[in-house]
Amino acid sequence: MSQTYLDISGVSIEFPTPAGPFKALDNVNLKIQKGEFISLIGHSGCGKSTVLNIVAGLYDATQGGVILQGKQVTKPGPDRAVVFQNHSLFPWLTCYDNVRLAVDQVFKKKSKKERHEWTVHNLELVHMGHAMNKRPDEISGGMKQRIGIARALAMEPKVLLMDEPFGALDALTRAHMQDSLMEIQAELNNTVIMITHDVDEAVLLSDKIVMMTNGPAATIGEILTVELERPRDRLVLADDSTYNHYRAEVLRFLHEKHAKKDTKPASKIKTDVKKNNDTNNNNNKAA
Numbered sequence: 001m002s003q004t005y006l007d008i009s010g011v012s013i014e015f016p017t018p019a020g021p022f023k024a025l026d027n028v029n030l031k032i033q034k035g036e037f038i039s040l041i042g043h044s045g046c047g048k049s050t051v052l053n054i055v056a057g058l059y060d061a062t063q064g065g066v067i068l069q070g071k072q073v074t075k076p077g078p079d080r081a082v083v084f085q086n087h088s089l090f091p092w093l094t095c096y097d098n099v100r101l102a103v104d105q106v107f108k109k110k111s112k113k114e115r116h117e118w119t120v121h122n123l124e125l126v127h128m129g130h131a132m133n134k135r136p137d138e139i140s141g142g143m144k145q146r147i148g149i150a151r152a153l154a155m156e157p158k159v160l161l162m163d164e165p166f167g168a169l170d171a172l173t174r175a176h177m178q179d180s181l182m183e184i185q186a187e188l189n190n191t192v193i194m195i196t197h198d199v200d201e202a203v204l205l206s207d208k209i210v211m212m213t214n215g216p217a218a219t220i221g222e223i224l225t226v227e228l229e230r231p232r233d234r235l236v237l238a239d240d241s242t243y244n245h246y247r248a249e250v251l252r253f254l255h256e257k258h259a260k261k262d263t264k265p266a267s268k269i270k271t272d273v274k275k276n277n278d279t280n281n282n283n284n285k286a287a
């Protein structure tokens, strides 16, 4: 029997459009092991969210499919929790109740006391125990994302699916969130698929970076295995030649091998790659 935990196998999808069927993905194959942290990176519109939505069970593949721990994914389920870029909290519920709602849905057999303790535990895991009784409009964007992550983790999903979870945050908050996520990951060993446009984020967090070709009929172009020791420290890595090599590999894929036709000329991009290597700034967006 295969050891693969999550198997995305031969996945293609066509969307019906007024102009006829639109093939967004063509033959996407990806094998993910338990506890792996995978980033999906690629230019805007290539199909990253579509891959995530198929794994979540929100979209049906036209061909191929997804097997999670030996079972085919046919619909959404609590074993695949999703965290979106813009938090999807219920504004009329407190932070506690937003998490508790998910806990109540997933752990129906646990006692009230156990569900309460589990809710508080997960809020504390993301350092939000102090804001349990606040409503989403009373806390910052970064805090809302923490609550969204607490809610997802509290469901004890087999796979955590994150669609640009930190995309809407300022650089400093984003860095804090990335560090928190690495700490949680070290403790819980979650299996994660995260979409990002940020090359630094992808290298810092991932075990593997899955780079997608441009659409239509997008597929996986290359997979980069990131063999940097954990725990990872962004300040130490800024001067690490292996880290910078990985960054350059991703940038090369995005800006040279699979440049979008409407992006900068190659000569300019090469300069950018060098500059980005030198300064290690945080502006290396994929598109």
Ligand SMILES: Nc1ncnc2c1ncn2[C@@H]1O[C@H](COP(=O)(O)OP(=O)(O)OP(=O)(O)O)[C@@H](O)[C@H]1O
Pocket: 015, 016, 017, 022, 024, 042, 043, 044, 045, 046, 047, 048, 049, 050, 051, 215
């Ligand atoms: N429900 C749908 N119906 C028709 N076309 C769709 C649908 N969902 C996605 N698409 C198309 O499929 C392609 C991939 O979209 P998707 O949202 O997966 O890209 P993405 O890589 O996540 O983009 P971004 O990085 O901008 O979020 C796009 O051309 C998009 O217009």
